[in-house]
Amino acid sequence: MPDWSYQSLFRPLLFRLPSLPARDLTLGAMGLLSRIPGGTFVIKTLGHMESHPILEGELCGIPVKYPVGLSGSLDIRGAAQKALAQFGFGFMEIGPVTVREIPGSLPVGRDTAEETLVYPEPAVNVGLERLLGRLARGEGHTLPRFFRLRPMPGASPAEASAQLKEMAAKLAPYAAGFHIDVLTPEVRDSWTLEAAAGVMRAVREAGAAEPEQGGRPMLFYLPLDFTAAGFAALLPFLRQQAWDGLVVGEAVYSAQGAAHIGRGGLEPALAQLRRVRSALGPGLPLVAAAGIHQPQDALDAVEAGADAVLLHSGLVFSGPGLPKRINEALIYEKVRGAAPPALPSFWAHWGWMCLLGLGMILGGVLAWMIAATTVVLPYDVSFLGMDPALLDLANSGILRFMSHDRVTLAGTMISIGVVYFQLAYHGLRHGQHWTRTALMTSGLVGFSSFFLYLGYGYFDPLHALAAALLLPMFVLAMRAPADRPSYEPAGRLNSPEWRLAQLGQLLFVVLGFALAAGGVIIASIGITRVFVPTDLEYLCATPEMLNEINARLIPLIAHDRAGFGGALFSDALAVLIIALWGIGEGRRWVWWTLALGGLPAFLAGFSVHYFIGYTSFIHLLPAYFAFMLYALGLVFLYPYMMGRAAARKDEAR
Template sequence: MPDWSYQTLFRPLLFRLPPKLARDLTLHAMGALAKLPGGRLLIRTMGHMEPSPLLESELAGVPLPYPVGLSGGLDPRGVAHRALAQFGLGFIEIGPVTVRELKDSRTIRRDIPNEAIVYPDAAANPGLDATLRRLQRKRGHPLPLMLRIRSMPGSSPAQALQEERRLLAELRPYAAAFYIEAPDPGWPLQESLAHLQAIAASAERLPQDARQADAAPPLLLYAPPDYPQERLAQLLHGIRSAPGPWAGVVIGDAACGEGGAIVGRACRDAAAERVALLRELGGPEMKIVAGGGVHEPEDALELRRAGADFVQLHSGLVYAGPGLAKRINEAILYETLRASEAPAPPSFWHGWGWMCLLGLGMIVGGVLAWIIAATTVVLPYDTAFLGMEPAALTQANPYLLGFMSHDRVTLAGTMISIGIIYGQLAYHGLGKGLHWAKTALTTSCIVGFSSFFLYLGYGYFDPLHASAAAILLPMFILSMRRQEDLPPRERPNLLNDRIWRRAQWGQLMMVSLGLALAIGGLVISFVGVTAVFVPEDLQYLCATPEMLAAINDKLLPLIAHDRAGFGGALFADALALLAAALWGIRQGSRWLWWTFLLGGLPGFLAGFSVHQQIGYTNAWHLLPAYFAFALYVLGLLFLYPYMMSRQAGSPVDQRQPGPSAHIKRKSMT
């Protein structure tokens, strides 16, 4: 469920359902997909979150692949964790966990205008025993788990300490770190500090986990975004002045509000204020996790500017979509790279130049094939194979050469499209070390070169195609020589604005186009090596396969070779287009928009023009082409404002200073 399908199709449908039902349906569907063979690979393929060592970090010795985590409140029973772990998350919070189950049958509500979710009781959870049973099962992902524990509502300080000690002891084998909820602000300060010190002492006495044999589990103080700042500062001073495994502070995502706990955009400013205060008081060494109101990449950057090291997602995934973690990672990576000098581009002959030559070869070959297909149609070796001249074929069936021309012109247009896409991906993708471009080219070329063997399906060897493959194959091999993958240096999208939302429709159109063309290529190839014709073909030819075989017993292999070859080329073209649509669309990627435009024109022009020229205008036969062309045009229109825009600077530079820029504080002692 990437953003281009979530924003356009699934979110409008899910938001018509009650919030809890919509959440359960979504999480169970994602969890079921992740359990299927190849399910997690499919999820990763849809998102293609490229790892980068620049995003790796540590939280009190716990290695994290990404600085973005998942809040425990989004999936309290963990049914979709193995799926969500593929979205670019670096850690997962489990909790809150209490010693006994806390039920709440009241309705969860959405506040759509304010992009918020209202939970009647944010502490509701299945309890310790159910959580342990879940953690004992295979979790299906390697991400570290942050266990958030709290006492039962209404517990006295003594009861709370006993409960949390039990939670620490029983959850220790599964916890990379513990989030310890801050005591109720109504407790006396000294009693709160004594409680936290006792928790830290208990954590240090726990049996050590084999993976962390030299250290007690790291503890992080967890406070909601509306926790009183003065009390938070006092608690921070207390835990920092006393020995213990305290590693930092978490500012959570649920604030008290009318009707329950509010998780949403409104929490960001309050979270940023507390993060800035904590960073000022705690210094650069203390780790800070912020989980309030992150709904777009700019929110995460604001919290990081205020002093957060990590962010957690909850309501943002509901309102923005599952791609939010990836978008935040890309924004953080860009901020990390923007001050550094770009590496020198690889030389023309080191990889990308050879692919450019391959693309140029496809274009030249396609133009020549188009000229031949529109004039003589058949080549001398075709005539030699058949043992018949073109005039004899026309005399036997006046539609035959036109039908063969239609196959060969559409193949020629597809070859030109492939050449344009390959050249663009080589220059702008391989030349800049983009991993997704290399993956797209590798996949498409392997399919394209392998499709040569489809030409042999009916026993016809095409020497021209064989010669072209022999010339182009070394170029592909040379272009794929090992080279370093580099992160993109184009400024990523930071806002969930109208242009971004419209672009999700454009991406949906382009992905659908790639899938439709891929299916079409597979079907054409299958028909080419089996039945050769569809009913509309035979209707146009006014003949049956037996009648055509009676004209010349080698005629069917020749036509089958054309059809299978075109299907294979179309499939290779579709894979390159699909990969670019899935992974390459970014705000300001003007070159890729032009690639979509120029790469699609030759194929559609060839297909529509040759059908009109030979009079093969059966509406049912051309319906898939009309449908594909509609997707192509709509995709270009919806993507134009997003991909052709030039981002002048960070949106934060164009706003009034936020809470992270100037926060008035009372003097505290």
């Protein structure tokens, strides 16, 4: 469920449901997908959540891949932990955890305008024993887990100390660390600060052992709505107890005890972060858990002193791509002050792919010229043993039909060439791994599809020569070195342009899948029954009649159809990967790649059909549908990739 599907399809539908059913449906579906063989691969492929290892670091001495974590309150039953672990998170919080289950009966509120979730029962959880059973069965991921421990409502200070120590001891085998959430609204109303500090000290001392001895890092959980005066009174205890880190909590509590978690928590969180950082110095690890709804919020939290962030309501309102977007923004902040590394030489690797792309363009232009004039080549005539004039005399539609196949193939070849050149020059040259993946996947399919030409026993020497010339270029281009971080400014805001672009991205993803399906179908038909009913209607003939004209005619046509299907599938994979992984704010070259890459194929397809009079609406309907996706997708992507958003990005450079 990446952002392009979440924002455009699933969020509008889910937000029509009550909050709890919507949450359970979403988490249940993701959990089910992750448990299906290959499910996590699908999640990773559709969302491409992985970022560059430049973000790898530590949190309280625990190695984390990314400084973005998942709040435990979002998935209290652990229904989708394996799926959520694929979203670009570096660690996970689990909790709140209490020694006994606290069941919930009240619905969760959702204020869409304010982007806020309201939990009337904020301590709801399955309890320690059920959690231990879940952990023993495994959750399907290896991300570090930080457990947020909380005393039972109504517990005395002595009972709270015993409960927290029991939970820490039993959860230690599964824990990277603990968030100690003592200062709940109830405690603040019923305990003295000294009593709360005593509980904190007892738990802190119990976890002070080295990790080899069962100890784990202990982070103090500071309530988001704790006042400046309250923090000043708490500060001496925090200094004395020497916590391993501190979490600025995610919720503002109402007078009725309901937890409000949403966008409005950002400003209080920033104030708390500055207050804590100023009082406790630069060395203490800080985690911000409130109000992170867009990458800029995470950057603001880091500027205020946070070392990492936890996501909750932002994932609900912004979408599952938020961790990736934050990671990309953090990467750019790391590299923006440094000079980009020197670009590799033309002959290092990327130049060969540029030459391959130019070769495809040139080959496509020549093929188009031949297909629009003589149609057949001397070796085609030799294979048939029949003069084109006699062929035309036998059936006046045959040469026009073959021209239609060959012109559409030529247009697809030009499209592939444009896409390959753009990906090589703007992506492979700069070490962008997603462009290499697109080229590798598309190229392997394209060269492998050469063997489809043999489906009916026809060997095309010109295609074989082209493949022999281009294959070494492909191999040399794929020698690209290790990936580099992107030096392009990353999108920071959930702007109207960004939201519109999610719809444009969805349309191009659908286009990519549709073209891929079309390529497979055409290639399959080409190596089996060759014709569809509308083809035979246009030719006013049956396969038997064509076979009577020349026994080698159908194999010749089959070779064209199979070749076009393979080329279309290859082109579709490149377009699909660009749509899935390449859309970004201000990426003008990607927009132009999609625009210029699609134009030759559509121009060739529509022009040749109208030129030869093959205008069956049913036959052309898939092409009309594909063109609609292409045109609308470009329109919806334009503001984000080429318009005002892009202009803001240029100013940032």
